Structure formats: C-alpha cells, structure tokens
Amino acid sequence: xxxxxxxxxxxxxxxxxxxxxxxxxxxxxxxxxxxxxxxxxxxxxxxxxxxxxxxxxxxxxxxxxxxxxxxxxxxxxxxxxxxxxxxxxxxxxxxxxxxxxxxxxxxxxxxxxxxxxxxxxxxxxxxxxxxxxxxxxxxxxxxxxxxxxxxxxxxxxxxxxxxxxxxxxxxxxxxxxxxxxxxxxxxxxxxxxxxxxxxxxxxxxxxxxxxxxxxxxxxxxxxxxxxxxxxxxxxxxxxxxxxxxxxxxxxxxxxxxxxxxxxxxxxxxxxxxxxxxxx
Amino acid sequence: xxxxxxxxxxxxxxxxxxxxxxxxxxxxxxxxxxxxxxxxxxxxxxxxxxxxxxxxxxxxxxxxxxxxxxxxxxxxxxxxxxxxxxxxxxxxxxxxxxxxxxxxxxxxxxxxxxxxxxxxxxxxxxxxxxxxxxxxxxxxxxxxxxxxxxxxxxxxxxxxxxxxxxxxxxxxxxxxxxxxxxxxxxxxxxxxxxxxxxxxxxxxxxxxxxxxxxxxxxxxxxxxxxxxxxxxxxxxxxxxxxxxxxxxxxxxxxxxxxxxxxxxxxxxxxxxxxxxxxx
Numbered sequence: 001x002x003x004x005x006x007x008x009x010x011x012x013x014x015x016x017x018x019x020x021x022x023x024x025x026x027x028x029x030x031x032x033x034x035x036x037x038x039x040x041x042x043x044x045x046x047x048x049x050x051x052x053x054x055x056x057x058x059x060x061x062x063x064x065x066x067x068x069x070x071x072x073x074x075x076x077x078x079x080x081x082x083x084x085x086x087x088x089x090x091x092x093x094x095x096x097x098x099x100x101x102x103x104x105x106x107x108x109x110x111x112x113x114x115x116x117x118x119x120x121x122x123x124x125x126x127x128x129x130x131x132x133x134x135x136x137x138x139x140x141x142x143x144x145x146x147x148x149x150x151x152x153x154x155x156x157x158x159x160x161x162x163x164x165x166x167x168x169x170x171x172x173x174x175x176x177x178x179x180x181x182x183x184x185x186x187x188x189x190x191x192x193x194x195x196x197x198x199x200x201x202x203x204x205x206x207x208x209x210x211x212x213x214x215x216x217x218x219x220x221x222x223x224x225x226x227x228x229x230x231x232x233x234x235x236x237x238x239x240x241x242x243x244x245x246x247x248x249x250x251x252x253x254x255x256x257x258x259x260x261x262x263x264x265x266x267x268x269x270x271x272x273x274x275x276x277x278x279x
Numbered sequence: 280x281x282x283x284x285x286x287x288x289x290x291x292x293x294x295x296x297x298x299x300x301x302x303x304x305x306x307x308x309x310x311x312x313x314x315x316x317x318x319x320x321x322x323x324x325x326x327x328x329x330x331x332x333x334x335x336x337x338x339x340x341x342x343x344x345x346x347x348x349x350x351x352x353x354x355x356x357x358x359x360x361x362x363x364x365x366x367x368x369x370x371x372x373x374x375x376x377x378x379x380x381x382x383x384x385x386x387x388x389x390x391x392x393x394x395x396x397x398x399x400x401x402x403x404x405x406x407x408x409x410x411x412x413x414x415x416x417x418x419x420x421x422x423x424x425x426x427x428x429x430x431x432x433x434x435x436x437x438x439x440x441x442x443x444x445x446x447x448x449x450x451x452x453x454x455x456x457x458x459x460x461x462x463x464x465x466x467x468x469x470x471x472x473x474x475x476x477x478x479x480x481x482x483x484x485x486x487x488x489x490x491x492x493x494x495x496x497x498x499x500x501x502x503x504x505x506x507x508x509x510x511x512x513x514x515x516x517x518x519x520x521x522x523x524x525x526x527x528x529x530x531x532x533x534x535x536x537x538x539x540x541x542x543x544x545x546x547x548x549x550x551x552x553x554x555x556x557x558x
Contacts, residue, residue: 139420141455148446148455166467167427176420176427176467183466184459188445 014261016219016238017276022058022211024232025049026198026222027089028065028168029245030266031082035171038076042244044267046081051270053083055279061089062207062220064163064197064227066133066178068114070094090207092162092197093118096131099196105158107131108150110143110181129158132185134165134178144181151189159185163197165227169246198224199231208235219260221269223247230257242266293540295498295517296555301337301490303511304328305477305501306368307344307447308524309545310361314450317355321523323546325360330549332362334558340368341486341499343442343476343506345412345457347393349373369486371441371476372397375410378475384437386410387429389422389460408437411464413444413457423460430468438464442476444506448525477503478510487514498539500548502526509536521545 028034031045052059061084065073070093074086093115100107100122108127109119112135119131130147151157165177182193197203208215215236222228223245232239241251241259244266252262263269307313310324331338340363344352349372353365372394379386379401387406388398391414398410409426430436444456461472476482487494494515501507502524511518520530520538523545531541542548 137420139423141416141418144418144459145452145454148459149453152446152453166469167431173424174428174431175424176463180423180427180463180467184455184463187462188455188459190445 014238014240014272014276016260017273019217020057020219020238020273020277021217022060022213022219023052023273024060024062024207024211024218024220024237025052025266026220026224026228027061027063027077029223029247030221030242031077032080033169033171033245038079039171041080041082042265044265048267048270049082049084051274055274055277057273058211058213059088060207060211062198062204063089063091064134064165064178065091066093066115066162066197067112067136069117072114090203090210092133092203095203095206096160096162096196097122099160100129105129107160108147109133110138110147111135111162112138128154129160130185131160131162132178132181133162135181136175139176139181144184148185148188151185151191157189157191159189159191159193161193161195161197163227164193164195164199165224167246174246198222198227199234201231201235204231204235204237208237219273221266225251225254225257225259229259233257233260240269242269293517293519293551293555295539296552298496299336299498299517299552299556300496301339301492301498302331302552303339303341303486303490303497303499303516304331304545305499305503305507306340306342306356308502308526309500309521310356311359312448312450312524317358318450320359320361321544323544327546327549328361328363330553334553334556336552337490337492338367339486339490341477341483342368342370343413343444343457344370345372345394345441345476346391346415348396351393369482369489371412371482374482374485375439375441375475376401378439379408384408386439387426389417389426390414390441391417407433408439409464410439410441411457411460412441414460415454418455418460423463427464427467430464430470436468436470438468438470438472440472440474440476442506443472443474443478444503446525453525477501477506478513480510480514483510483514483516487516498552500545504530504533504536504538508538512536512539519548521548 032039032041077084106123106127108130111133161182164179167174219238220232221240229239238260240261243264311318311320356363385402385406387409390412440461443458446453498517499511500519508518508520517539519540
C-alpha cells in the first residue's frame with residue numbers, strides 16, 4: 001500500500017496543517033482546465049478558494065501562465081467564478097520586466113500574442129537577449145529560426161524562459177510547454193537559459209516576500225510535481241500535488257521528488273487542511 | 280600562430296595522406312550550399328570530386344540529408360555538375376528502414392514531405408515509435424504536439440532522430456536542424472533518442488564496410504566539427520574540416536574536438552592530399 005493512499009484515510013493528515021500561515025495555489029490544472037474559450041473550472045475548486053479566503057490562512061496564486069496579460073488572465077478567472085484579484089496573482093511576465101529594467105536588456109520576444117502588452121514599456125530595438133514564453137501557435141519553424149539567429153548573433157547570448165514546463169493539458173489534449181522550446185534553443189546555441197517563473201527560487205521568494213511569511217509556514221498546491229511541488233520544497237515550503245490537470249500516476253513513484261501529500265483535487269486538499277485546523 | 284595556420288603553409292601536410300586508401304565526403308556545406316532550388320556548388324568542388332575519382336583513392340559520400348529521397352538528392356547533385364551515383368551515397372533514411380525491419384517497429388513520421396517515399400514499404404498503423412528528420416516547415420507546433428502525444432502514449436517510448444545537427448546554413452541564413460527538435464522531444468518525454476546518421480559509430484561503420492577499409496585508412500572531410508570530424512575521429516578515422524558551409528571560426532578553438540587539419544575548402548584539401556601522394 002502506498003504511503004499517500006494510507007494518509008488519505010488518516011484523519012491526522014496533513015500533520016503540518018496547524019502550523020500553516022499561508023497557502024499558494026497554482027492555477028491551470030488546479031482551479032481550471034484550459035482549452036476553448038475560458039476553459040472550465042475543476043469541480044469544487046470555486047468553493048475551495050472561497051473557503052480558503054474565509055479562513056485565517058493567507059492566500060496567493062503563483063502561475064507560469066504566459067498566454068495573456070495578468071489583467072486579462074484574472075478577468076478570465078473571475079468569469080469562471082473565482083473571487084481573485086490581480087494583486088494576488090504572480091505570473092512570470094512582470095518579473096521578467098523587472099529583470100530587463102534592472103539589467104538594461106532589450107528583448108527579442110517569442111511569446112503568445114496575448115502577452116505582448118506586458119512588454120509595451122521596454123525598448124525592443126537591436127535586441128541583446130531573447131525571451132520565450134508559452135507561445136503556442138507562435139512556436140513556428142520560422143519564429144524559432146528567427147529567435148535562434150538573434151541568439152547566435154550575440155557575443156554573449158542571453159535566453160530567458162518564462163517557466164520550464166514540459167507539457168500541459170488542454171481540453172483537446174496534451175500540449176508542449178515552453179521548457180521544451182527552451183531546451184531546443186539551449187542545444188542550438190550551446191547555452192543555459194535563465195528561468196523566470198516556477199521552479200526558480202527567486203520567483204517563489206517574491207511571493208513569500210509579498211506574504212511576509214517564512215517558507216516553513218507556507219504550503220504550495222499544484223498539479224506539476226517538479227515545478228510546483230519540487231520547486232516549493234526546494235525553497236523550504238511544503239508541497240502537495242492534486243490528481244487533476246497534468247498529474248500522471250507515475251508522479252507518485254518519481255525517483256527524486258515526493259509530495260508532502262497527494263489528493264484527488266483542490267476541494268479535497270482544502271477540506272482536509274481546514275478540518276485539521278478545526279474549522 | 281595557430282597550428283592549422285602553420286600546417287597550411289607546410290608542404291609536408293597532411294602527413295597522413297600517403298597512408299590513406301579512402302576518403303569520405305560530407306555533401307551539404309562541402310560540395311554545395313543548399314537554398315532555393317538546387318542550391319549552388321561551392322567553387323572548385325566539382326573539379327575536386329573529379330580529381331578524387333581519377334586518383335587511386337576510394338570515395339564515398341556520407342550525409343545527414345533527410346529532405347529528399349536518395350534518388351532525388353543524387354539527381355540534384357548531378358544537375359549541379361557532380362559525377363556521383365546513388366550507390367556511393369549514404370544517408371540516414373535507408374539505414375532507418377533497416378532498423379525498423381530488424382526490430383519490427385511501426386513509425387510515426389515527422390519528416391520532410393520529400394523523404395516520405397523512403398518509408399513507403401513499412402506499416403505505419405498504430406505506431407510504436409517516432410522518427411524525426413530535418414522536417415523544416417513540417418516542424419510546426421501542431422506536428423510537434425502530435426509526435427509528442429504518440430511518444431507519451433507508448434509504454435516504452437522509442438524516438439529515432441535522423442542526425443543530431445544543431446543548425447545548417449542555407450543561402451538565406453542559418454536554419455535549426457533536427458537535433459534541436461530531438462532535444463525538445465527528449466525533454467518533453469524524459470527519454471534519450473537513438474541517433475541514426477552521423478556521428479553514430481554504427482552509421483560510419485556501414486560506410487567503412489562498404490569501402491572494405493579499416494578506419495585508420497580513411498579520411499572524413501566535412502564542415503561540421505562535431506558530427507563529421509569528431510564523429511569520424513571517434514571511429515578511428517582522420518577528420519578534416521573545411522571553412523565552408525556551417526564552419527565558424529570558433530570551431531578552431533573548440534574545447535574537446537580538434538580537426539586533423541582545417542582547410543579553406545574541398546578543392547584545397549584535395550590538392551594538398553594528392554600533392555602529398557605525388558600525383
């Protein structure tokens with residue numbers, strides 16, 4: 001019998017629930033499944049977010065979403081029924097803008113059209129770095145060649161990748177994520193990309209700073225074992241995986257990353273945490 | 280002064296020329312530059328091939344070309360003015376067909392339309408492996424997602440890559456090569472591809488078998504430091520790089536691979552070899 005199946009039936013789980021002061025939720029695959037239009041909310045997740053907001057736990061949302069501006073993305077979540085505001089959501093693009101300004105870099109962008117407005121305020125002439133996000137249909141042969149030529153033409157090529165996910169699930173099936181194209185350009189140019197987004201410790205730390213909490217006081221809940229759970233654990237947080245979104249059964253026997261708990265969905269995770277805290 | 284510049288002026292170079300019994304030539308970037316239509320012959324290369332054929336050296340051509348069938352590819356070379364026949368040319372696709380038959384595999388193909396006829400004779404229903412070649416425009420977001428879904432759906436995913444080049448030069452600029460997409464799918468599926476083509480030792484050995492020669496009796500001349508020169512040296516052959524095609528000056532200070540000689544072009548290499556042999 002696997003440990004996580006055992007602890008599912010154990011009323012003392014999760015043992016760390018009483019010491020928590022904050023929760024960070026991934027979005028896609030935890031709150032909703034993306035796809036045509038706005039996608040669909042995962043059953044029970046709207047109520048689960050509501051319960052967390054009514055509890056004494058602080059709540060933030062940390063996502064590698066890069067197909068839309070934060071503003072449009074949050075508007076979509078609100079249309080799906082979630083009570084979420086932009087200031088609670090941490091995506092990679094605003095963090096990337098901060099890095100560009102800090103280091104005086106001018107980007108060549110290979111990103112989704114919907115994300116372009118996030119980079120309105122930066123000089124893109126004569127680029128000295130490349131930024132890739134989850135560009136979806138924009139990951140064409142032509143656009144990849146173009147990004148490659150910019151990089152190979154630089155004396156010191158700098159590649160930023162907004163996340164490093166392998167794939168994600170949409171309502172019509174699995175799709176390759178930005179990490180796959182990051183690896184492609186890394187190999188083509190013989191370089192190592194700088195990841196902005198999960199599982200970068202810098203990125204998680206910016207959320208912890210906003211919460212004003214220490215890592216051991218915070219739980220991350222996500223569907224991605226490596227980028228959500230492993231990334232959070234690497235920073236000293238607890239990490240719980242949901243069996244929705246990109247979850248695959250083989251995640252529960254991963255050779256190096258073991259979640260602090262695995263639950264069927266967000267609703268179950270929230271009920272167990274709040275029950276344990278005596279709500 | 281760099282060694283290869285010194286030896287260029289040294290009448291005793293190449294010191295190994297007298298012991299040679301055979302020469303293997305790469306094609307694209309050595310004999311011609313690809314691009315619109317048939318591309319263009321590199322100056323002096325047509326005459327250089329003629330001189331080698333008239334010498335006492337055996338000659339073969341070893342290429343990672345996968346945008347056309349061997350038949351059509353050789354016809355193009357002949358139109359460019361090269362006296363070459365199909366039986367002298369070793370590309371990856373026929374080698375891949377042999378592997379498929381040997382192991383009873385049914386491929387999902389992500390290759391250039393021009394290469395499809397090479398795989399006419401194999402069952403492609405219910406695929407249990409994926410083959411990628413230099414698919415060029417066929418490396419679309421949609422086609423990559425499709426190849427990924429086939430692989431991730433297999434209990435034991437098998438990915439064959441026809442070569443592992445990073446990029447090549449066409450008349451309108453550098454283009455990403457199949458190795459880049461191989462790395463992308465390797466990362467997506469957490470697997471290691473099997474390379475069919477240069478620098479695979481199995482692939483070089485098939486050419487040596489056809490020549491009936493030992494590795495130390497054979498020289499490989501190519502524009503790709505890692506796949507041509509390094510690959511041949513790994514098999515015990517000599518390897519010379521030409522400063523045409525995808526050659527870059529930084530190749531001459533590569534940390535791990537050093538060519539047995541670097542020459543401006545094929546014509547210069549052939550003249551030096553034949554002079555040294557007293558022709």
